[in-house]
Amino acid sequence: MSPTNINVFRPYYRIDECLKNIGECLENGWTAVGNKTIEFEDKWRSYSGHRYAHFLNSCTAALHLAIKALAIKHSWGAETEILSTPITFTSTNHAILYNGFKPIFVDVDQYGCLDPEDLKRKINKNCKAIVFVSFGGSSGQFRQVKALAKEYGLKLILDNAHAAGSRLDNETFGLNEDVVCYSFHATKNLPIGTGGMFCTHDEELNILVKKLAWLGIDKDTWSRSSSPQNTYAWEYNIEHIGYNYAGNALMAAIGLVGLKYLDEDNAYRRQLVETYRRRLADNFTFVPVPDNCLSSRHLVCLLVKKRERLIEALQARGVNPGVHYKSCLEFGVFKDFITPCPNAEIMSNEVMTLPLHLQLKEQDINYISDILLDII
Numbered sequence: 001m002s003p004t005n006i007n008v009f010r011p012y013y014r015i016d017e018c019l020k021n022i023g024e025c026l027e028n029g030w031t032a033v034g035n036k037t038i039e040f041e042d043k044w045r046s047y048s049g050h051r052y053a054h055f056l057n058s059c060t061a062a063l064h065l066a067i068k069a070l071a072i073k074h075s076w077g078a079e080t081e082i083l084s085t086p087i088t089f090t091s092t093n094h095a096i097l098y099n100g101f102k103p104i105f106v107d108v109d110q111y112g113c114l115d116p117e118d119l120k121r122k123i124n125k126n127c128k129a130i131v132f133v134s135f136g137g138s139s140g141q142f143r144q145v146k147a148l149a150k151e152y153g154l155k156l157i158l159d160n161a162h163a164a165g166s167r168l169d170n171e172t173f174g175l176n177e178d179v180v181c182y183s184f185h186a187t188k189n190l191p192i193g194t195g196g197m198f199c200t201h202d203e204e205l206n207i208l209v210k211k212l213a214w215l216g217i218d219k220d221t222w223s224r225s226s227s228p229q230n231t232y233a234w235e236y237n238i239e240h241i242g243y244n245y246a247g248n249a250l251m252a253a254i255g256l257v258g259l260k261y262l263d264e265d266n267a268y269r270r271q272l273v274e275t276y277r278r279r280l281a282d283n284f285t286f287v288p289v290p291d292n293c294l295s296s297r298h299l300v301c302l303l304v305k306k307r308e309r310l311i312e313a314l315q316a317r318g319v320n321p322g323v324h325y326k327s328c329l330e331f332g333v334f335k336d337f338i339t340p341c342p343n344a345e346i347m348s349n350e351v352m353t354l355p356l357h358l359q360l361k362e363q364d365i366n367y368i369s370d371i372l373l374d375i376i
Contacts, residue, residue, distance in 0.1 A: 004318035006368065011191035012265075012358040014257050021253035033214075034249035040256050041197075047259060048172045050180065050199035052206035055247035055255075056213055059161045059183030059196035063095035065245065066157050066179040066198060067129070069208045071099060072240070074155070076128050083122060083154070084131040085114055086328040086344045092133055092159050093328050102126075105329060107341040112287050112301070112351075113140025115343065120148055122339070129155040134163035136299030136324070137189075138289045139173050146177075157181070162298035164190045165266045169292050176201060184255055189269070189296050190262050192254040195247050208240075216242030265358055269297040275362050276300055276354060279369035283376055287351065299324055303350045310352060313375045319368050322353035 025031050037055050044053045056062050071080065080101040084093055087108045096103045104127065107118040112135035119130070130149050132142060149156045158174040160166070161183035166173040174180040179202075184195040198209050211218055216238045258265075277286065280302070287301040301324060304310055314321055327348035328334050329341060354368060 006319045008322035009187040010357040011186045017257040018254045025249045036249040036252040040252035051201040054198045056196045056245045060091040061245040062181035062196040062198040065209045067099045081126040082129045088133045107343045111140040116144035131157045133159040137162045137166045137296030139168040139293040165262045166296040167294040190258045192251045195251045212242040213245040216240040273300045275365040324353045
C-alpha cells in the first residue's frame with residue numbers, strides 16, 4: 001500500500017517531555033518571559049557557543065531588531081542600503097523595509113546563497129550591511145562574502161532561519177559574526193510553533209536589543225521580579241521606542257526539549273537526503289552544499305524543467321512538494337528595487353523542494369523517488 005499525503009514539512013514533538021516543561025510554566029505562573037525563557041537562552045548559548053542570545057517571538061523580529069540596533073549604534077541615515085538575496089522568505093527583506101532602508105538585491109550562486117562576484121559589483125557608498133541567508137542550512141561561499149564585508153567595512157547579519165545546528169569547518173556556522181538570527185517556526189528543524197533567537201558577540205548590541213524587544217524598557221518583568229533587590233520592582237526607564245517581541249516561556253519550554261535532540265534530528269535529515277541522492281542524483285540536479293559545511297539540511301531541493309508537471313504528478317499520488325523560493329523580485333512590494341539577478345530568476349522558476357522531515361522513513365523517500373523517475 002502506497003503512502004498518502006506526504007507533506008514537504010511536518011513538525012515532530014516529544015509530546016510527553018514538552019507537556020512536562022509546559023506544565024512547570026503553568027504551575028509557577030511564568031508563561032510570558034519567565035524562567036524557561038532564561039533557561040532556553042542559556043542552553044542555546046551553551047549549545048551554539050554564541051556569547052549572547054535573546055529568545056524572541058520570531059526570526060523576523062530578530063532580523064528587524066538586528067538592523068534597528070546596528071542603525072542606532074552606528075548612526076545609519078535614511079539613505080542606508082543593505083545588500084540581500086531575493087531567494088529567501090520575504091521576511092528577510094521586510095526587515096530591511098521595516099527600518100526604512102533600501103534592499104539591494106544580489107544574485108545567488110550554485111548553493112542558493114549570495115554570489116560574492118555579484119555582491120562586489122553591487123556594493124556602493126550607501127551600503128552599510130550584508131544579510132547572508134543560509135539557504136537550506138548551507139554556508140555557501142560565506143568565507144568570500146565575509147572577506148568582502150571586512151574589505152568594505154560592512155556589518156554582517158546572518159539569517160540562519162534554516163541553519164539551527166549547521167556547522168562550517170566544525171564550528172557553529174556564524175559563531176563570531178556581528179549578528180546571527182535563528183527561527184524556531186513550526187516548519188524549522190527545531191520547531192516550537194513560533195519563535196526566534198537573536199545572537200551576537202557585541203555587548204552593546206546585546207543590551208540594546210534586549211531593551212528594544214520589550215518596548216524599549218530597560219528591565220523586563222522577570223528580571224525585575226527575580227532580582228534579590230526588588231523593593232522597587234515597578235521602577236524602570238524607557239530610552240527607545242521598542243516592540244513587543246519577547247518570546248514566551250511556553251514556547252521556550254518546547255524549545256528546551258527540541259534542543260536536546262537537535263543534532264540527532266539533523267543527522268537523521270542528512271540520512272534521508274543521502275537516500276534521495278542515491279536514488280535521484282543520476283537523473284536530477286540537486287542544489288548542492290559545500291564540502292566543508294555540515295548542513296542542518298532544512299531543505300533538499302532539485303532544479304527541474306517543467307516543474308508544474310512534476311508537482312502535479314507528485315500531488316496526484318499523495319506527495320506535496322514545495323517551492324523555496326519564488327524570488328522576492330517577483331513581488332509587488334519590491335517593485336522599486338528591481339536589479340538583475342539572472343541566477344535567482346532561473347532558481348525561482350526551476351527549484352522544487354522535496355519532502356524532508358523527521359516522520360519520513362526510507363520507504364517514503366523511495367516512493368517519492370519512484371514517482372519522479374517514472375515521469376522524467
